[in-house]
Amino acid sequence: MHNGIDDLLGIGIPAIVLGLTAIILMVQRELGPFGKLSAGGKWLLTGAFGMGILAFALKVSVAVAVTRMPERLIGAAAPPPLEAPSALAEKVWAYDGAARQPEKYVWQALPLTAPEPPGNTSTPEKVALGKRLFDEPALSADGTVSCASCHDLGGKGGADGQRTARGIAGQIGGRNTPTVWNAAFQSVLFWDGRAASLEEQAQGPILNPQEMGMPSPAAAADRLRHIPAYREAFARAFGAGQAITMERIAAAIATYERTLITPDTPYDRFVRGDQQALTAQQLRGMARFEALGCVTCHQGPNFSDASLLGGRVPRRIFPALPSTFETRFDLSPNRHADGLERGAWRIPSLRNVALTGPYFHNGSVEKLSDAVRIMASAQLGASVDGATRPDGALHWSATGRVLSQVERRNVSDRDVADIVAFLESLSSERLVARAYAMK
Ligand code: HEC
Ligand code: HEC
Structure with a gap:
């Protein structure tokens, strides 16, 4: 360990011994005989010179010790670094993460079975009956x-590939199938979400x-009661002696519909671990779909916020923002008597x-x-005409005296593709x- 005492011992002591030896020799051999001094006089002179040597050696050692001291003094007195590097790095990472991705969207595959209500559990007999009823023109x-x-x-x-549905006697309905x-x-059904279950x-x-x-x-129910095969099928599905009712017709159809699920898509294979399942273009599209905010509404395994699988807000205003598409495609014809300008639609x-177009x-x-x-454009406010528009919509809040600018993100033709x-x-x-096969 290096300190002032070491300096005194290591440099001062040898210097003093060397200096004193030189003085003794000089006084006893040279100066003493030259000045004809007595033995006492020689030692007095040696002592006088010796004091000088001692004082000098002491000064040198102190100087050496002091020149080394400041480093340690400063080192000891300086405050410790504000943060250990690892803690600092962690803070930067956390800040970075918060700024760029407040909540990273997690992609999910479709479960292999659909959830079923406790009052209508599925059996193979019910499903078989439901399939038959689904195809039944009677x-x-x-x-x-x-x-x-x-x-x-x-x-x-x-679906049916038609603009709007075609019912009995060639009637054309008002809504797309x-x-x-x-x-x-789905947690609610129909375009406006007015049904709460498949049974309903x-x-x-x-x-x-x-x-x-x-x-x-x-x-x-009466129609089916006259067909013997249905009497048997209902007995198998719901128990002998149980009447054919509208509720049971609907219950059987609903259990069949719970088998109409499609977890067999390239997307699901990708999410389940097959990294070759999507093309490079599809992956780019997936990233755009998230980045643009489509996942705000079309989220979760069924790509809908109106889902039994973690759905939150089933219906949204559409079109939410004005655009030229609104009149071109007659998107808000729904001016109800209740004064709604724009419809609220199930996602x-x-x-x-x-x-399933149109x-x-x-x-x-x-x-x-x-x-x-x-x-x-209408749900996310992006610019979709191929031109970049730096002048986002300006909004001045007179009460809050705040000026905000909505950035119009541009969605290129390539993004759309x-x-x-x-x-x-x-x-x-x-x-x-x-x-x-049908084409
Ligand atoms: C004439 C054509 C037509 C027939 C027949 C028909 N549907 Fe539909 N279906 C539609 C249309 C149109 C809608 C949307 C209606 C709406 O939202 O107002 C719809 C909606 C639905 C939905 C809701 C889907 C969703 O995502 O919200 C289900 C489920 C469904 N039909 C099942 C059935 C069953 C079961 C039958 C037979 C009992 C049936 N449909 C008969 C045209 C038809
Ligand atoms: C604010 C909620 C919201 C956002 C964000 C949103 N959608 Fe939608 N989307 C809806 C609603 C509601 C409908 C149904 C509109 C209707 O009833 O006609 C819909 C319908 C659709 C349809 C037509 C489905 C069909 O069967 O006819 C497609 C395709 C679609 N959205 C894709 C997207 C894409 C791609 C994005 C991102 C660019 C996106 N959506 C962003 C709410 C949203």
């Missing part, structure tokens, strides 16, 4: 229309005068959306790319194959 007033007439599970991805595939994962929903079209047009629930799932509640949009542009490619990865490979 449930319509003129015997021409079944659920499957509008919800084509073969070529049309569970959504797919029944994965409806089992299934009774609607049978009694809807524009769709299947049965006059009453009893009339529908649809985007699974199989590439197979799009939106009124079926006014033919191309999926246009549907994406409309969403980006990428997002469409990603949406195509949400199509069931089975359904795509069926759609091809």
Whole structure:
């Protein structure tokens, strides 16, 4: 260890010994005989010179010790670094993370089974009956229309490919037919979310005068009661002696619909671990879909916030922001008596959306790319005309005296193509194959 004492001992002592030896020799051998001094005089002179040497050696040692001392004094007195490097790095990382990604979106695959209500558990007999009822035209007033007439599970991805639905006697309805595939994962059904379960929903079209047009629930049950095969099938599904009722018709159809799910998509394979399942373009589209904020509404495994799987807000205003698309596609014809300017619509799932055009509640949009542009513009305020617009919409709050500028993000044609490619990865490979076979 290096300190002042070491300096004194290491440098001072040898110097003093050397100096004193030199003085003794000099005085005794040279100066003494030269000045004819007595023995006492020689030692007096030696002592006088010796004091000088001692004083000098002491000064040198003190100087050396002091020149070394400041380093240690400063070192000891200086405050410790404000933060250990690791703690600092952690802070920077946390800050960085918070600024750039407050909450990272987690992609989820579709479960392999749909949730079922406690009051209507599934059995193979109920599902088989439900399938038969789904295809049954006898449930319509003129015997021409079944659920499957509008919800084509073969070529049309569970929809009908029409702008709006066609019911009995060639009647044209007011709304587009959504797919029944994965409806089992939705918390509310219909474009406006007015049905709370598949059981409740299934009774609607049978009694809807524009769709299947049965006059009453009893009339529908009566039709089936006259067909012996149904009496047997209902007995197998619900127990011998149980009457055929509208509730049981709907319950059986609902259990069948819970089997109409599509976890077999490239997207699901990707999320489950097959990194080759998506193309480079689809991956770019997936990133854009998240970055633009589509996941705000089309979130979770069923790509809908109106889902039984972690859905939060099932309905949103659409179109939320004015755009030229609004009049071009007649997107807000819904000026109800209650004064609603814009409709509040259930957020649809985007699974199989590439197979289920035309799009939106009124079926006014033919191309999926246009549907994406409309969403980006009317729901997210992005600029979609291919031009960058640095002048975002300005908003002055007179009460808060705050000026804010909404940045108009630009969605290029390439972005749109990428997002469409990603949406195509949400199509069931089975359904795509069926759609091809039907062409
Ligand atoms: C005439 C065509 C037609 C027939 C027949 C028909 N539907 Fe529909 N279906 C539609 C239309 C149109 C909608 C949307 C109506 C709305 O939102 O107001 C719809 C909605 C649905 C939905 C809701 C899907 C969702 O995501 O919200 C389900 C489920 C469904 N139908 C099942 C059935 C069943 C089961 C039957 C037979 C009992 C049936 N449909 C008969 C046209 C039809
Ligand atoms: C603020 C909520 C919200 C956001 C954000 C949003 N959507 Fe939608 N989306 C909806 C609603 C609500 C509908 C149904 C509109 C209707 O009833 O016509 C819809 C419908 C769609 C449809 C048509 C589905 C069909 O079957 O007809 C597509 C495609 C779609 N959205 C894609 C996207 C894409 C891509 C984005 C991001 C660019 C996006 N959405 C962002 C709420 C949203």
